[in-house]
Structures are given as structure tokens and as C-alpha cells.
Amino acid sequence: DGIEDSKAADDAPLWRRVVDAVPKRLSTLTLTEQRDRMALWQRGIHALPENVDVGTYARHARLLPILRHRGGADCSEQGCDVGKVDYGALTRKLGPDFAEALRENEREHLKDCAKSCEKFYCGAAPSKPWQTRSISMGSVPPEDFAQEFAFPLDLIKVTQEPIVSKEEAARAIALAREENVDINEYTSGKYKLGGDWLAKMDKTRNWFNTQLEENIFPAIAASFPEVVTNVSTLRAHSVAMLKYNATHPRTDVHIDNGVLALTLALSPQTDYEGGGTFFEHLGEDALVEMDAGHATWRPGSVRHGGHRVSSGQRYIIGAFLLLEDRVEHVRRLKNRGAKLRQKGDLNGAIRHFEWALAINGKCATCLKDLSELRSSLADMEPQQRNEHLKEAEAFIRRSLDLLPSDSDALFNLGLVLSKKGDSKGALEAYEASAAVNADDVELLYNLAMKYEEANRKEEGIQAYRKALKAQPSFGKARCNLGAALAESGDLDGALVEFLEAVRYDPSSPTPWQNLAVLYHKQGVSTVQGLAQCASKEAAVEISRTASHALGEADNAWRKVMDLVDDQRTKQETVTRLAQVLQLRGRAVAIEDPAAALPHFLEATQLLPTEPSAWEALAKVYHIVGDEVNSKKAGARLGVLRSLAPQR
Ligand SMILES: O=C(O)CCC(=O)C(=O)O
Ligand SMILES: [Fe+2]
Known part of the structure; x- marks a missing residue:
């Protein structure tokens, strides 16, 4: 096209010098070469070996993952011969139920196609x-x-x-x-x-x-x-x-x-x-x-x-x-399998997923589905638990072999390993999943718990925080974060989380329980401080702080009482509330003994057969000079003691 040899270029016209200044490679790459380079770049290959033709190398690089996964299929530079699906042979092998499933696919397909054309x-x-x-x-x-x-x-x-x-x-x-x-x-x-x-x-x-x-x-x-x-x-x-x-x-x-x-x-x-x-x-x-x-x-x-x-x-x-x-036989078999699974027919589901996998051995979702089912069966059939978990792990690993960056498969691997008791493996799988899909809240939650199990508390706290950033209303994560903070000594931080948790989920007992325990603890440790008090002023100061915390604990335990159904938890809550009431009474009494009475009284109403509640009440009546009621409470105490089994 008239471009001359560059030797004679010194006195060349301006356009010519510009042409020469532009690196040849940029201006001369053909569309195919550009595409090949792009294909290499997409596979993370940024530098080529010396003396290779880009096109040949690109085709080779494209085939590498295929060659890896096809395990001896006929691959060449022209591509891989996957082989046609031989439905006749499959039907002979898998039987009449399989053939019927294929016919069902065809009926479904016709129906869906017809329906599509209506709209x-x-x-x-x-x-x-x-x-x-x-x-x-x-x-x-x-x-x-x-x-x-x-x-x-x-x-x-x-x-x-x-x-x-x-x-x-x-x-x-x-x-x-x-x-x-x-x-x-x-x-x-x-x-x-x-x-x-x-x-x-x-x-x-x-x-x-x-x-x-x-x-x-x-x-x-x-x-x-x-x-x-x-x-x-x-x-x-x-x-x-x-x-x-x-x-x-x-x-x-x-x-x-x-x-x-x-x-x-x-x-x-x-x-x-x-x-x-x-x-x-x-x-x-x-x-x-x-x-x-x-x-x-x-x-x-x-x-x-x-x-x-x-x-x-x-x-x-x-x-x-x-x-x-x-x-689409694979997709339809998988969908019907998923429906059977929802209906609780796990074996029917497994059959459908296996059929889909028989049609396409590289069906990653078929492998994931099979893994999930085996994992569920492990919980339902304890005798075969180990066998099911072994299969679940094998399936999910095959799926990951096909799609190493599948964040769901990595997550499922974590679940299976966790069930097998392999905390370390589970943690690694969750970390790998998080590296792909960083703000999946369930994943971060599971990851956080594994960090805690591994005594990596700070990383656990960080993972809970990430989960909550992605979904502030995630109550279980919030409660665990609060608990982790409390454990690490950060009670103020814990309080913030528990308060948020009850704000997001006021009708669930767990966050109220956490809040109650925390306030209760605060109250207990503050009340303990009273023993060391030299002056009345200092004691009043402490008693006010304690009364406040215990008042909040009182309120939170009552919420729990309203929200829980089972009798055992209810009874435990009543006991805790009575303890809080007595502590509250002790704190309030520093300033105003008479104001403390109702708390002790309510404790006996909550726990009418508990001697210690009556004993405290009798003492408090005595302190405020109400000997009549003190005697009555004392009498009640006597009866309860006489009824109690002798030890
Ligand atoms: O929002 C997108 O880009 C993806 C949406 C999507 O998943 C879909 O269209 O199937
Ligand atoms: Fe989509």
C-alpha cells in the first residue's frame, strides 16, 4: 500500500513519521489476532512463551480447561467431540421410567411453548x-x-x-x-x-x-x-x-x-x-x-x-x-426433581437428578442437587449418615472440579464438611466462597461461627459485622455478634447490638433474652460494688446505676415471658425475673427501703413455693418496721421449709 522501508525515513513527511512512531503491532493486528489475544487475556494469560504463534497458543489455551475436564474425549485444535446423546442407549440402560420421564418432558415443553405464544x-x-x-x-x-x-x-x-x-x-x-x-x-x-x-x-x-x-x-x-x-x-x-x-x-x-x-x-x-x-x-x-x-x-x-x-x-x-x-431434557428433569424434593419425595428427586446427569455428565447443578440431597438424607437416616455424607462430599467436589469458582458449591462443601465434623475444612470452603461472593449473608454468618469455633474471635466479629452491613435485620447474626462482643469484654458494644436486635425483631424472644441477660449481669456486678462502699453518697450513686440496669432487665425478662411458649423456658424466665426483682429491691432499698418492698413482694408472687423469696420478704418487712407482715411471711417460710424434702 505504498509504505516504504523505514531506512529512508529521516526526511520523511510528517504523516510517515507518525505512522512509524505507532508500534506496528497495534496497527497491524487483525480482528482474529485481537480476538485471540482477548481470549488469552480472559484466561489470565498475559505473557506468551517465546516464538509461538498467538492464534495457535490461544486455541491451545482455550482447550486447556476442556482437555482437563473431558478426561480423554477427542479434543483437537478444532474442538472437542462431545458425542451426541444416544437416548436409545440411555433408555435401554435406565429403563421405562426414564423413557416416560422424557415423554413427560416433551409434553411439558409443548405446553410451555404454546403458552408462550399466547402472550x-x-x-x-x-x-x-x-x-x-x-x-x-x-x-x-x-x-x-x-x-x-x-x-x-x-x-x-x-x-x-x-x-x-x-x-x-x-x-x-x-x-x-x-x-x-x-x-x-x-x-x-x-x-x-x-x-x-x-x-x-x-x-x-x-x-x-x-x-x-x-x-x-x-x-x-x-x-x-x-x-x-x-x-x-x-x-x-x-x-x-x-x-x-x-x-x-x-x-x-x-x-x-x-x-x-x-x-x-x-x-x-x-x-x-x-x-x-x-x-x-x-x-x-x-x-x-x-x-x-x-x-x-x-x-x-x-x-x-x-x-x-x-x-x-x-x-x-x-x-x-x-x-x-x-x-431441554436436562433442565426439565432437574426442575421436576426439585419439585419432588419440595414434596418430600427425596428418592424420586434423586432419580431425576441422576437421569439428568446421565444425559450430561458435566451438569454442575445436577451434581450440586445430588450432593444437597445426600446431605439431607444424612440427617434423616442416621444409620447411613456417614455413607450419605461421603457421597455428598464426592458429588460437590465433582461439581467444583467443573466450576471451581461456584460460590454456592463452595458454600455447600462447607456445610457438608461441617456436618462431617471437619471444622477446618469447612472454614476453608466458606472462606473460598466468600472470596467469590463476598456479601452473601448466610455464608458470612456460617463463616463467622466457624471463626468463633476456631477461636479466631476477632475475625468472627468482623464476619458478623459484614453480614449485618449487607442485611441489618439479620437477627441471628446480630445476637451472635452481641454475644461475641460481650464475651470479649465489650459490654457496651454488646448492648448496642442487642438493642438493635430487639428493634428489628421485637416479637422474637431470643434478642430480648440476650438483652435481659446483659442488663441482669450489669445489675449484678454493680450491686456487688455496694459492699465496698464507704459513704452513703457513693452507695446511692451505685444503687441508682444498678436500679436502672435491673429495671431494664426486669422489662426484658417480662417481654421474654410474653413471647415464649414452652413451659420450661417460661419457668426459667420466671425464676430469672424473681432474681432481678430481689436485686432491684436491694438496690432501691439503699435510698428508700419502703420503695423496695413491692419488688420483694412480687418475687414471692412469682415464686410462691420458693422459701428464699419469703425469707427475703420477711427480713425486709422487719427492716421497715412492719412486724405483722414480717411474721406472716415468716410463717409462710416455716410451712414451706416443713414441706421441703429433708436432705
Ligand atoms: O440485573 C441483571 O443484570 C441480571 C438480571 C438477571 O439475572 C436476569 O435478567 O436473568
Ligand atoms: Fe438471571
Whole structure:
């Protein structure tokens, strides 16, 4: 193209010197080379061995994880031959129940597809490519049609240009708000979001259907020619508009319930802080940038989530997709297994998960489900506990072998190891899970308890604090934090936590119990100080402090009494309250003995058969000069003593 040899460049024109100043490599990389470099970079390979061709090395690097996991499958630079699923052979091996389960899948599939067309666009638009970039989904193929999706698995598509204009995106939000999207709540695992189903919002759905027809379905069909035979086979189901804000900040890390899934960003990025789509295998903080109108589509089985929004509002539409001419046997078997499990049919559930795994040996969620079930069975069948736990651990380790960064699998490994009594292993698994998914509150709670068990108190306290930062209303974490602080001698810190705990959860007895114990303790140690008092003034000062703490303890024990049901706890609470009343009486008596009487009196009412309560009452009557009542109390004491078994 007329560029000369650089030897003659000294008196070269300015443009020429600029061309020479730019490093050749940047300007000469082809699109394929850039993609190869990107693929290497995504796999964390930032430096190449000397004298290698980037393309060859990139393909090799892409295959490394596959080669690792396929254990002798026929992999070459062209990819891996996963082999077609031979349903005939599987049916001969697994029997007629399996065949019937497959037929049930087909019936379900037909029904779902038909239902989708009642609400969402179904039609034969021509496919139309859209400029997207591709992100690797890692080394594990999609759970269904693993053999159709070609290697390497660069199957997460992100638009380079908005697929919906930002004006249209804003219009969708406005329509949905007219249709009350803001007043509904939507559950994602252990989190809540705002949002609602498009099936219920006619105007918003019409808008979405136009987008499906004109751009989205044609683009998705063009992205996945290996599975989408034709635009007319695409079906949308479970379509929702979701709304994130500071109180409804994030989703669980999860997989979507469809062979393909779509996330369409509607809010401009300037509307919110934090937030965004992430894919777990890339790291929770590696957000996929998507401004209003941008979208990602990908296999549904990729683990992903919506990142925590710290302020503002973020609206998206999420849609799960089916293919009319392909039945997802793995996904459907897993879903039915989950239903059977909910109904308590654990063995039926196990059979379904095993069938799904027989169809796709790399089904990570099948392995996780099987592990969870074995772990439940370990609790239900104590005779086979060890055997079940051994299997549970084996399954979860196989799943982690496929997806080492699966925070749920790491969490489950922690649970299994904890059940096996391996606290150290459990702690390590929880730590690994926290390294991936740092603000999962249940995880942090379990991690904190393991730190405490390991006598790593300070780390335990930190983990409780993190859990509470993510979810301030998490009562059990708050109580444990208070207890840990109290144990470490920080009674003021403990008090703060217990007060918060009863504020968040005033109708649960446990936080009141903690609060009562703490005030009770404070009262006891203050009252002990009275013995050393030289002057009346000092004693009055101390007695007031003690009375205050004991008054709070009194109040808290009464709350506990109202809130607990079982008789034993009630009786224990009554005893504790009577102790507090007597202590309160002792403290109050320093200033005003007569004012102390009602406390001692109530103690005898609470514990009418307890001699020591009557003994104290008799003494106090005597001190205030009421000999009549002192005698009566004394008489009662005498009767109780005579009834008591002689020791
Ligand atoms: O908010 C996001 O980016 C993710 C939402 C999501 O999980 C989905 O659309 O399925
Ligand atoms: Fe999702």
C-alpha cells in the first residue's frame, strides 16, 4: 500500500513519521489476532512463551480447561467431540421410567411453548446479525445441547450498539410504571427486588413484543445458528421487568430457567450507582458494561447475577427463552426433581437428578442437587449418615472440579464438611466462597461461627459485622455478634447490638433474652460494688446505676415471658425475673427501703413455693418496721421449709 522501508525515513513527511512512531503491532493486528489475544487475556494469560504463534497458543489455551475436564474425549485444535446423546442407549440402560420421564418432558415443553405464544411474539422474522462481542462462559458447556454448542464456548454475547434506542428504553420504563411495576416485589433467591411479570402488564408487553420481533429475536437467532434453526422457533417465557435500588439491591448468583436467556438494560448508567450484570466465573466485580438499550444473551446455565445497587434506580428486562424444536431434557428433569424434593419425595428427586446427569455428565447443578440431597438424607437416616455424607462430599467436589469458582458449591462443601465434623475444612470452603461472593449473608454468618469455633474471635466479629452491613435485620447474626462482643469484654458494644436486635425483631424472644441477660449481669456486678462502699453518697450513686440496669432487665425478662411458649423456658424466665426483682429491691432499698418492698413482694408472687423469696420478704418487712407482715411471711417460710424434702 505504498509504505516504504523505514531506512529512508529521516526526511520523511510528517504523516510517515507518525505512522512509524505507532508500534506496528497495534496497527497491524487483525480482528482474529485481537480476538485471540482477548481470549488469552480472559484466561489470565498475559505473557506468551517465546516464538509461538498467538492464534495457535490461544486455541491451545482455550482447550486447556476442556482437555482437563473431558478426561480423554477427542479434543483437537478444532474442538472437542462431545458425542451426541444416544437416548436409545440411555433408555435401554435406565429403563421405562426414564423413557416416560422424557415423554413427560416433551409434553411439558409443548405446553410451555404454546403458552408462550399466547402472550409473547412468535413468528418467522428473518434472522439478522447484530454487532456483539463474545465472552467465554468458561470450560463447562451449556447444560442442554452441550454437543450442539461449538467449542470454544465464547457464548455470552453483549451488544456493541444498543439493540433498543435509549428513548425506547425510557419509554418501556414509563409504560411499566404506569402499569404499577414499582409497587410489586419480586423474589430472587434470598433477595428481594422490585418488579413484575410482563405477562401481567399489557402495554409493556406489547412494547417488548415489538422489540422481540424487530430486533431481539432476529439477533439472537443469528448469534446461535448452532441451536436456533429459525427465528420462528424462539419462545419467550418468564419475562419480567426488574427494579433495583438501595433497599432492593441485588440478585442471588443464579442460573436462568431456559436454554437461552436475555437481559436488556433499560436505565441509563447515570441513573444509579453500583449495579450491573456480572458473570461469576469472571469475578463478581467484573461487570459487563451495558448502558440503556444494551443487552446480553447467552445460554441460561451460565452463573450470573445483578450486582448490588447502592443508590438510584436500575430497571432491566430479563427473559428466559425456549426453542420450539428442542426439548431441554436436562433442565426439565432437574426442575421436576426439585419439585419432588419440595414434596418430600427425596428418592424420586434423586432419580431425576441422576437421569439428568446421565444425559450430561458435566451438569454442575445436577451434581450440586445430588450432593444437597445426600446431605439431607444424612440427617434423616442416621444409620447411613456417614455413607450419605461421603457421597455428598464426592458429588460437590465433582461439581467444583467443573466450576471451581461456584460460590454456592463452595458454600455447600462447607456445610457438608461441617456436618462431617471437619471444622477446618469447612472454614476453608466458606472462606473460598466468600472470596467469590463476598456479601452473601448466610455464608458470612456460617463463616463467622466457624471463626468463633476456631477461636479466631476477632475475625468472627468482623464476619458478623459484614453480614449485618449487607442485611441489618439479620437477627441471628446480630445476637451472635452481641454475644461475641460481650464475651470479649465489650459490654457496651454488646448492648448496642442487642438493642438493635430487639428493634428489628421485637416479637422474637431470643434478642430480648440476650438483652435481659446483659442488663441482669450489669445489675449484678454493680450491686456487688455496694459492699465496698464507704459513704452513703457513693452507695446511692451505685444503687441508682444498678436500679436502672435491673429495671431494664426486669422489662426484658417480662417481654421474654410474653413471647415464649414452652413451659420450661417460661419457668426459667420466671425464676430469672424473681432474681432481678430481689436485686432491684436491694438496690432501691439503699435510698428508700419502703420503695423496695413491692419488688420483694412480687418475687414471692412469682415464686410462691420458693422459701428464699419469703425469707427475703420477711427480713425486709422487719427492716421497715412492719412486724405483722414480717411474721406472716415468716410463717409462710416455716410451712414451706416443713414441706421441703429433708436432705
Ligand atoms: O440485573 C441483571 O443484570 C441480571 C438480571 C438477571 O439475572 C436476569 O435478567 O436473568
Ligand atoms: Fe438471571
